[in-house]
Amino acid sequence: MAEVAFRGAGKVYPDGTRAVTDMNLEIGDGEFMVFVGPSGCGKTTALRMTAGLEEITEGEIRIGERRVNDLNPQERDVAMVFQNYALYPHMSVADNIAFPLRAQRVAKPERRRRVEEVARLLDLTEHLRRRPRNLSGGQRQRVAMGRALIREPQVFLMDEPLSNLDAKLRVEMRGEIAALQQRLGVTTIYVTHDQVEAMTMGTRIAVMRKGVLQQEGEPYTLYDTPANLFVAEFIGSPPMNLFRARLDVDGGQPLLALGEQQIRLPGGYLEARVALGRRVGCEVAVGVRPEYLLDGATAAPQHPRVRARVRLVETLGPERQVHVRFPAAPVATEDVLEVVRDVDRGLAESLSEKAEQPHVRAVARFEPDAQVVVDELREIAVVPEKLRFFDLETGLAIS
């Protein structure tokens, strides 16, 4: 087991394409670090650089005490689970799992003992003689895990290992992998484009975009205080509600002017947020998580209210997600559009077209028994302490 450190690590392909830029990140011993980001953000490249499958063209990567830039994959003492598992199709499950030991010239009896041990751990004992093609997706996934585990490597590298499974199995395996990692305590780097996977599995998350590390931290830190608009939009499902507003002060009281309506902020709000205080009179991007847009009928009276028309109600059991037409202009900067584009290209286009409209779609979380009627004009309470502010030009958070 070991720490992994990226020090100014970068990757430029011979044709000049830049995949990773100046990545600085320290991953502690035994930590479960998740690299997350939309497709093409450089997360898999960063992982492959750690494995030794891609050359590190700038900076360095250290595993434990060793600088690994010039080491072959086999010298780095890492194990990797591939997206499509890469199980050797001509070998039985047992031979697949034993392959790393064979490469290390471990004697046959010892190999057999350890294969059986790993098979027990992963519930594969009865499948040891079968070929990978005769296994289900979940079983293949476990064989791939087994092949990684048997080495007892310093670092586990996992490249979207759950993306080929169906939704139910994915949730199940998510828990299993996280539990296994905790039990073994092996430093793990896990790559995914699914932010839910990142939030639920990682002890820390690194969000990447266009080869640049955007923010790293514990899942809730990223969720609650995103460093920029990209992270705000990317982390969380449904994502953070974003809209534009002008920060004003009226008779000593700060407020957000949305157009026809206002959100009145409590006294002392700007004093507690010095950088924001300097933006009075300017337009800023405002973000608020759905759970801080509440039902005006039941929310605490001190929270400011906004009237919005209900467009759609989704009943999810423990809550009702109420989609409203929020009376403020949308944020359609490139940061936001890129995330939206990754999910739905058409939506991104319509969002950029609607950039000048005076309303934006927002999601609020109501109590499960709240009475809501589609098309009614409803009061939405905003929790001012949970508003997050971003610069419209740079996309960076304003603290």
Place this chain on the structure above:
Amino acid sequence: MGLFRYTWKTFTRELVLLAAAAIWWVPFYFLVIGALKPQSEVYTTSASKLPSRLAWSNFSQAWAGTGGFTLGHSLKNSFVITVGSVLVLIAIGSISAYAISRQPKKLGTGLYLVFALGIIVPFQLGIIPTYVAMHHLHINTSYVGMILLHAGLLMPLSVFLYTGFVRTIPRDYEEAAYVDGAGRLLTFTRVVFPLLLPITATVAVLTGVIVWNDFFLQLIFLAGSENQTVPVAIYSFVGEYATNWSLIFATVILSIAPILLFYLFAQRQLIRGFTGGIKT
């Protein structure tokens, strides 16, 4: 089931295909009746006419061979040279193709073209210098010499076939092996080569048939030597003034038997090799 598995359409189609396939049996018909005809009838009756009696002795005479070497001896020579050449073609062809297809694109394509050229250029142009060189090395009538010669001439074909197949194999397998701690050699022998089994069967059959049936090179290099192969042995029945067709036909039947058996066993792998891809 029985006949009822056919519809009119499939029945007609199968009938037409069977009729087409029958055309391929016509030479066999001539071969078999020619081999069973008494020598006196070969020139006196029509080639398609059935023999008046079956002359099984043709086969024993054919087996006895000529020039002091039995057909069994020639079959052994053909077998050693064919198997030896095929093994060299598989061993070197597969590893070369692997190296070529894992090079950066430009270099890989360049190397590939060099081998492809080898298929196009007629080797007959260089046969005299080759003979002289092999004669000086004292390997012109030996097994080693023939194996080297055949392997060298067919290597472009082997590399060409292997390269096309290796390119369809995802790199993930090799990368997994590297990360699992395997070096290049172990990765090739344990992971890549087993995945090449279908194309290996194709290479083995195609080149095996070419070497087994080769007449030109074997006549030039082996005629009169104790290492003469089956085609050379057959040719020895062709005299300056008379040709013993019954014995030639009988020898041909005896000599195609082994290769036919091999083809029957390897047929499935062969077809998979042609159609490409691996099952994961």
